[in-house]
Amino acid sequence: MRKAAFDEVAPDYDDRFSNQPITQHLRHHLHAKATAYLPPQARILEVGCGTGVDAAHFAAQGHFVMATDPSSEMLQVARNRRAPDHGRFEIWNADAPPPQVLARYSPYDMVFSNFGAVNCISDLGAFANRIAPLMRPNAVVFIVVINRWCLSELILNLALMNRKNLTRRWRKHTTATLEDGTKLALHLPSVNDLTSAFSPHFKLQKTAPIGVFVPPSELYQSYQKRPKLLRMAYWLDQRLGPVWPFSKLGDHSLFVFQRTDTRPAAT
Numbered sequence: 001m002r003k004a005a006f007d008e009v010a011p012d013y014d015d016r017f018s019n020q021p022i023t024q025h026l027r028h029h030l031h032a033k034a035t036a037y038l039p040p041q042a043r044i045l046e047v048g049c050g051t052g053v054d055a056a057h058f059a060a061q062g063h064f065v066m067a068t069d070p071s072s073e074m075l076q077v078a079r080n081r082r083a084p085d086h087g088r089f090e091i092w093n094a095d096a097p098p099p100q101v102l103a104r105y106s107p108y109d110m111v112f113s114n115f116g117a118v119n120c121i122s123d124l125g126a127f128a129n130r131i132a133p134l135m136r137p138n139a140v141v142f143i144v145v146i147n148r149w150c151l152s153e154l155i156l157n158l159a160l161m162n163r164k165n166l167t168r169r170w171r172k173h174t175t176a177t178l179e180d181g182t183k184l185a186l187h188l189p190s191v192n193d194l195t196s197a198f199s200p201h202f203k204l205q206k207t208a209p210i211g212v213f214v215p216p217s218e219l220y221q222s223y224q225k226r227p228k229l230l231r232m233a234y235w236l237d238q239r240l241g242p243v244w245p246f247s248k249l250g251d252h253s254l255f256v257f258q259r260t261d262t263r264p265a266a267t
Contacts, residue, residue, distance in 0.1 A: 005120075005184045010051070010073035018053050022220050025234065026211060027114075030144060031057055033208075033254065034112060037140045038063060042109040045102070045134065046089075047143075048117020052078025055089045058112075065089035066105045070120075106134040116146040116252065119186045124197035132201035132259060141202060141257040144210055148172075148188045151249035152215045194255055202257035209250030212241040216251045 006013070017023055031054070038044075042063045049055050049067035051074055058065050067089050069075050075091050090105070111131050121127050131141070148169045157166035168174060169188060176184045189197070195204050213236035215223055223230045240246050 004071045004073075005178065005182050006050075006069075006071040007073040008182065009178055010071060010077050013074070013077070014051050014053075017217055018051055020217070020220050021224055022211075022214055022230070023217070026214065027053065027057075030114065030210070030254070034058075034110070034142050035061070037110060037142060037256065039109055043105060043107065045105075045108045045111045045131065047111065047113040048120070049078055049091065050074050050115075050117070052081045052089075052091070054112065054114050055091075056081050059089045064105065066102070066108070067091045069117075102134055107136040107139070108134055109136055109139050111135065111139075111141045111143075113143045115144055116186075118143050119146045119188065120184065122185070122187055124187075124189060124194065128198045128201055132261065135259050137259060137261070139259045140205070141198065141259075142254075143257075144252050144254050145194070146186065146188060147209070147248075147250050147253045148190070149249050150216060150251045151212050151246065152219065152251065154249075156215075156219065191255075198257045201259060201261050203260045204255065205258045206254070206256040207247075208254040209241050209247045209252075210254055211237065211251035212246050212249055213237045214251070 009016075038058075040062065042058075044055075044058055044063055044065045046055055046058075046065055046067040049065075049069045050071075052067060055065040055067040055078065067078060068091070069078070078091050108131075111134075118124065118127070128141075135141075146169075150169065153169070154166065172188050172190075172193075174186050174188065176186050178184060191204075191207065198204070213233040214230075215233070223233060241250070
């Protein structure tokens with residue numbers, strides 16, 4: 001079987017990203033925001049579950065999570081994470097998720113995707129068309145996408161005169177290089193692109209910046225070694241992050257779409 005992106009980096013992924021204090025800080029706030037949209041014992045379809053951190057969190061809160069990821073190695077880490085109090089989720093390979101399996105656990109109250117997994121989806125319109133019939137009326141899509149304009153990255157690369165990294169997000173379609181050298185195609189949609197892709201099934205309810213003054217992951221160690229700098233970044237994120245124009249300059253952006261068509265969900 002051909003290895004998927006993230007297969008080689010899966011064993012160390014939690015140490016390098018999920019377990020980092022900045023990631024945990026951001027994730028804590030995202031979980032709180034997502035929970036506000038969930039009824040008790042909700043059904044969640046997660047796209048790009050990675051090592052299962054989010055799936056385990058929501059399962060521990062009493063929700064059912066159908067977690068998917070294209071990396072078999074990431075899925076194995078997620079399976080190993082499963083514990084008795086985190087056991088209410090299923091993990092499937094998202095390369096070709098069987099329609100009958102997805103339908104078995106629908107209708108869903110939320111489709112959840114964190115930290116840029118949907119940036120790997122080339123046709124978001126087709127994605128929206130596929131998930132809409134699996135969701136209850138008024139259910140939400142809660143996605144965190146990689147933003148095209150990142151304030152901390154712009155400042156750093158301007159200071160270093162690093163033109164290549166400065167402009168790497170400026171194109172809607174780009175390529176990222178993972179730690180093992182794997183090339184990953186990324187798509188960086190605008191607000192209009194996302195809104196268009198998710199209509200007519202969904203209406204945009206909320207957008208919010210994620211990590212404006214808090215740095216992208218390649219700068220985590222530099223900030224985490226300087227507690228005062230990190231506390232200042234958290235403070236600025238809270239006070240100025242939601243204010244224009246900073247609200248457009250996060251490392252990631254949160255989008256919440258609500259299903260607006262009234263057809264019954266597939267069961």
